[in-house]
Amino acid sequence: KQEVTQIPAALSVPEGENLVLNCSFTDSAIYNLQWFRQDPGKGLTSLLLIQSSQREQTSGRLNASLDKSSGRSTLYIAASQPGDSATYLCAVLTGANNLFFGTGTRLTVIP
Amino acid sequence: ETGVTQSPTHLIKTRGQQVTLRCSSQSGHNTVSWYQQALGQGPQFIFQYYREEENGRGNFPPRFSGLQFPNYSSELNVNALELDDSALYLCASSPSGGANFVTQYFGPGTRLTVL
Numbered sequence: 001k002q003e004v005t006q007i008p009a010a011l012s013v014p015e016g017e018n019l020v021l022n023c024s025f026t027d028s029a030i031y032n033l034q035w036f037r038q039d040p041g042k043g044l045t046s047l048l049l050i051q052s053s054q055r056e057q058t059s060g061r062l063n064a065s066l067d068k069s070s071g072r073s074t075l076y077i078a079a080s081q082p083g084d085s086a087t088y089l090c091a092v093l094t095g096a097n098n099l100f101f102g103t104g105t106r107l108t109v110i111p
Numbered sequence: 112e113t114g115v116t117q118s119p120t121h122l123i124k125t126r127g128q129q130v131t132l133r134c135s136s137q138s139g140h141n142t143v144s145w146y147q148q149a150l151g152q153g154p155q156f157i158f159q160y161y162r163e164e165e166n167g168r169g170n171f172p173p174r175f176s177g178l179q180f181p182n183y184s185s186e187l188n189v190n191a192l193e194l195d196d197s198a199l200y201l202c203a204s205s206p207s208g209g210a211n212f213v214t215q216y217f218g219p220g221t222r223l224t225v226l
Contacts, residue, residue, distance in 0.1 A: 004153070034215075036217075041199075041220075041222070042220070043113070043115075043117075043201055043217040043218050043219040044154070044203075044217040045113070045217070046214045046215065046216070046217075049214050089153055089154075091153070091154075098156045098169060099144070099146075099154075099215070100156070101146075101153030101154045101155070102153050103151070103152055103153045104153055
């Protein structure tokens with residue numbers, strides 16, 4: 001059964017710092033991997049989607065990489081801002097139309 | 112804003128009751144998925160509907176059921192509510208079905224509390 005783990009569970013950084021969030025998954029038979037952002041009590045906003053054949057995707061200050069063979073992905077956030085404070089979730093899509101989510105990393109950017 | 116709406120925003124029910132949650136997808140999105148997110152956890156896949164037919168199901172009992180309508184709206188029904196059903200319920204729509212669909216667009220969720 002697919003299991004998705006995110007480390008660290010929580011992270012607090014000063015504004016302007018670059019940071020990396022980690023995601024690992026146990027079954028490399030995935031179709032794609034997505035990173036989402038969730039603000040408290042809200043739904044999910046898709047940040048980046050990486051197809052299984054791709055190695056990375058970039059959007060603005062965000063860069064996500066995927067190493068399918070080792071079951072790892074990272075989300076790099078450059079020059080962090082207080083508005084980046086949220087929970088970041090990674091999810092992998094498997095063959096049963098099923099998105100498996102990690103438990104998230106709660107990020108706090110201190111002004 | 113994703114264009115996906117859910118109602119109600121919050122709901123309180125008692126154990127044993129039945130509940131219906133509603134979702135309105137983006138126009139043209141023929142796939143809708145439902146997720147349950149317990150406090151402090153990641154969302155868990157309940158099921159997916161594609162063109163009004165169930166198209167995949169997670170590890171949830173039959174008392175969780177759904178419907179999808181031609182007007183891009185859908186419902187999640189839960190019978191015989193249990194305390195552990197308390198969670199944020201999220202729906203997500205996508206413009207295509209099948210395993211390789213692109214980004215899912217999530218609604219804001221319905222917070223269900225079972226007492």
